[in-house]
Amino acid sequence: MGGFNLEVFDAKEPTRSIITLDNLTGDETVLAIKKRIAQKKDCKCTSVLELKLTVERQSVRVEPKGKAIPDEKQIKELGLAAQNAHLYVRDLGPQIPWKTVFLLEYAGPLLIYPLFYIRPGFIYGEGAAERPYHLAVTYAFICWSIHYAKRLFETEFVHRFSNGTMPRFNLVKNCSYYWGFAAFVAYFVNHPAYHPPYFGDYQVYLGLVGFAIAEFGGFHFRL
Structure with a gap:
């Protein structure tokens, strides 16, 4: 899986884009994605990202109402499309x-x-x-x-x-x-x-x- 962009949407509002992560290789784990969302590192924010969305509060899934993906899972194992790849994140609240x-x-x-x-x-x-x-x-x-x-x-x-x-x-x-x-x-x-x-x-x-x-x-x- 070559370099690609990954857009992350709000699982509660599937049409609301939270963040776009650039230049991913596919070897990144879900935990690494969570950290980048929390830190807003090397990414383009397409909407307001609440600072309270720490790693512990995030539940990442392929579908808005799907199951949470384990932190150790690599992005290339999720079967995402090469173009317009996207995931959903749900705020679990204070942990x-x-x-x-x-x-x-x-x-x-x-x-x-x-x-x-x-x-x-x-x-x-x-x-x-x-x-x-x-x-x-x-x-x-x-x-x-x-x-x-x-x-x-x-x-x-x-x-x-x-x-x-x-x-x-x-x-x-x-x-x-x-x-x-x-x-x-x-x-x-x-x-x-x-x-x-x-x-x-x-x-x-x-x-x-x-x-x-x-x-x-x-x-x-x-x-």
């Missing part, structure tokens, strides 16, 4: 890195649960703090804290993330699940009316053993 998403998801439960355990009077009313916790409640608090502290540690130091991102508006939905679930569990486990396990301490210690096996096993497989 947030997946690592940040996971850190926020896991930080919530680690901060919310202790509020119910440490400040029961604030949650359940006066007199709640005067009632001693059953051993199972304390163990539950410790295990919960260990679990989410481990998740934060793995997210920061163990997991490897690509450059993938998520729409920022989905963050509320994702965090609401983890944070809401933490409040739901903490409310009933730390409630003054909580009843200890039916089989007593044996059931508690059996649960602790299962928890330890699951946590160490999960951590081992992630290393």
Whole structure:
């Protein structure tokens, strides 16, 4: 595929030309095209290009309503016409890195649960703090804290993330699940009316053993 020009249109308004990229060879990847769109480097702008259209916000496709093309795909592999070659780009909106998403998801439960355990009077009313916790409640608090502290540690130091991102508006939905679930569990486990396990301490210690096996096993497989 010799040198050619590539015109990029807005996928939401297919007749609106966003930018024209000159002197392409066909060996460029979709990621390289995204970078040139974002930087407006060596290209002729045929309409106003919003500066907020960063690489992460772009979804490039062959048809306006087609599937997004992988970043590593080369232009010559897309079967574009030699003359009047064109692609479409869709603005995905503000993005947030997946690592940040996971850190926020896991930080919530680690901060919310202790509020119910440490400040029961604030949650359940006066007199709640005067009632001693059953051993199972304390163990539950410790295990919960260990679990989410481990998740934060793995997210920061163990997991490897690509450059993938998520729409920022989905963050509320994702965090609401983890944070809401933490409040739901903490409310009933730390409630003054909580009843200890039916089989007593044996059931508690059996649960602790299962928890330890699951946590160490999960951590081992992630290393």
